[in-house]
Amino acid sequence: xxxxxxxxxEISVVEKEDVTLDCVYETRDTTYYLxxxxxPPSGELVFLIRRNSFDEQNEISGRYSWNFQKSTSSFNFTIxxxxxxxxxxxxxxxxxxxxxxxxxxxxxxxxxxxx
Amino acid sequence: xxxITQSPRHKVTETGTPVTLRCHQTENHRYMYxxxxxxxxxxxxxxxxxxxxDTDKGEVSDGYSVSRSKTEDFLLTLESATSSQTSVYFCAxxxxxxxxxxxxxxxxxxRLTVL
Numbered sequence: 762x763x764x765x766x767x768x769x770x771e772i773s774v775v776e777k778e779d780v781t782l783d784c785v786y787e788t789r790d791t792t793y794y795l796x797x798x799x800x801p802p803s804g805e806l807v808f809l810i811r812r813n814s815f816d817e818q819n820e821i822s823g824r825y826s827w828n829f830q831k832s833t834s835s836f837n838f839t840i841x842x843x844x845x846x847x848x849x850x851x852x853x854x855x856x857x858x859x860x861x862x863x864x865x866x867x868x869x870x871x872x873x874x875x876x
Numbered sequence: 877x878x879x880i881t882q883s884p885r886h887k888v889t890e891t892g893t894p895v896t897l898r899c900h901q902t903e904n905h906r907y908m909y910x911x912x913x914x915x916x917x918x919x920x921x922x923x924x925x926x927x928x929x930d931t932d933k934g935e936v937s938d939g940y941s942v943s944r945s946k947t948e949d950f951l952l953t954l955e956s957a958t959s960s961q962t963s964v965y966f967c968a969x970x971x972x973x974x975x976x977x978x979x980x981x982x983x984x985x986x987r988l989t990v991l
Contacts (some may be wrong), residue, residue, distance in 0.1 A: 794978060806966060806982035863934065864980060868918045
């Protein structure tokens with residue numbers, strides 16, 4: 762079975778707090794790709810990161826960082842020193858190499874960053 | 877930003893009428909996708925295309941048809957719209973794992989209301 766679980770439906774933090782969004786995935790494939798997308802209140806879907814299954818190196822981009830752990834099938838996303846502009850729904854997604862390019866989506870985590 | 881446009885951006889129609897949504901890309905990607913987004917369901921794949929005149933069904937294809945006569949255009953048609961098809965529709969391009977373009981990039985979305 763292929764599945765993506767984002768257990769946190771909603772998170773509310775105060776500006777400048779650090780926040781971690783969890784993503785747990787299930788797949789039987791050895792080659793797969795993981796993604797994070799951001800959907801701000803304006804509604805567009807913005808690509809944030811792609812990670813290949815054979816590359817467990819963590820990644821940092823400014824205030825954003827991602828922790829990929831195959832041992833726990835997790836691909837968590839941390840925002841450091843959150844800002845109001847980070848308020849959005851964040852989606853984690855899984856793509857198996859042999860799955861006809863079909864993304865498996867989590868249901869998203871709604872993050873509210875309050876001033 | 878990937879060159880993807882969707883038209884119309886908003887549409888209100890009545891039950892039983894045909895509706896066609898258009899997705900246009902300027903990136904020459906082989907793969908194109910149609911998703912719908914509904915509260916509680918996240919993003920669900922309707923149909924996708926892997927080349928001109930080559931299309932396949934996604935997980936929620938009933939009541940929808942697609943056509944791709946040119947690389948740059950992917951049309952989604954609701955033959956006879958129903959209220960259950962009220963949703964936000966997203967087009968995406970990319971996802972070709974044979975190249976480096978294995979990330980899906982999304983259009984701005986079309987909000988469709990069926991009364």
